Amino acid sequence: MHTSFDDLSLVLGEIALFRGLSPVVVGEVARASQVLSLPKGRVVYAAGDRPRGIYHVMSGHLKTAVSSPDGGEKVIEILSPRQAFGVAELFADAACVSTVETVTPVVLLAVGREGIFRAMEQEPEVARRMLSAMAERQSSIERDIAADCFQSGTAKVVDYLARLAAESGHGAGRIELELEIPKHVLAARLGFTPETLSRIFRELSDAGMIHVHGKQVTLLEAFSRQHLPCPAPRRGAAAALRRTGQPAGNWFERAAGSDEGRMVAWG
Structure with missing residues (x-):
């Protein structure tokens, strides 16, 4: 899906990871970004893939799952609007352990790894926000593990x-x-x-x-x-149950206008 540079900059300015950063830094990130409109059942990345960037959920839901050798699957997370994923995988510089797949039609903002690294070089605050995002996800996983064990x-x-x-x-x-x-x-x-x-x-x-x-x-x-x-x-909004009728801004309506997009590999 083609989205203009100005629209990408506007979208980035509304995301917590990039909100309030200088126009120069936001521009670096925008040049490495694209909006993806994906149907239900599309794999964003699979276990064994090399990380290519981070993703921000604009609409829809995805599941993060791991699989056993005999084909069993464990869903470890449901991803919802305004959540980011792929951050830890990007900085681990190793193959992905889990698979992320859409469970409804989804619109994502994808930011390539080189754009993230250039932004971090120009603005250390970006690195602090990335660490904060990883720490928040780690805490969430620990709470979920405790619930699985004791509830x-x-x-x-x-x-x-x-x-x-x-x-x-x-x-x-x-x-x-x-x-x-x-x-x-x-x-x-x-x-x-x-x-x-x-x-x-x-x-x-x-x-x-x-x-x-x-x-x-x-x-x-x-x-x-x-x-x-x-x-x-x-x-x-709630993670998987939410009230209906939320309004969407103009840039979102333009970005979500296509029923189906395709994954585009970063160079």
Whole structure:
């Protein structure tokens, strides 16, 4: 997808990693950037690939997964809008361990490694932000590992729904959410089968906690009273469940105008 230099600079200025940097530094990054519009099921990079750059999710969802020799798959992360990925892989200078694949149609901003390295040479703040992004992801992974070790399946689902509701700024009453990723992907992320996820949803529904109808998930007042004691300030869109109707800026509408893009290799 072709995006003008000015539009790329505008997009970069809205991303936390590059916000507030000098026009010269942003220009270096913009010259190494491209917008990719990808369909569901497209692999961004696979285990064994060499890292080529970092990626920022503009819309849609992706999964990060690792595979066993016998073909088993473990989903270790769901990537959502405004998240970046590929940072640690870029600086490790080694083959990627995981595979990142789209689970919905996705629009990404891809920044080539040379552009990142040139920006770091010109502005040390870029390196500090990259380290901060890696530290935040490490902390998130450690929290997820702790949950996998110590929480039951039902507790994982409850905690997941409670965190999503809090992140979207809702902490009381009925909360209407929409499931934006396939249920089998959500189940894999939480560490069990789709059948187990369906059973847990059914048990929570029978207990008067939630109501599930297709992609629609309603957190009922009983759920809010028990698991959402205080309203939380709005911090952004939920990871895999989010409320619908978010507006998009003009540059985003132009960038997302194509239904399908193609991966372009950096030189």
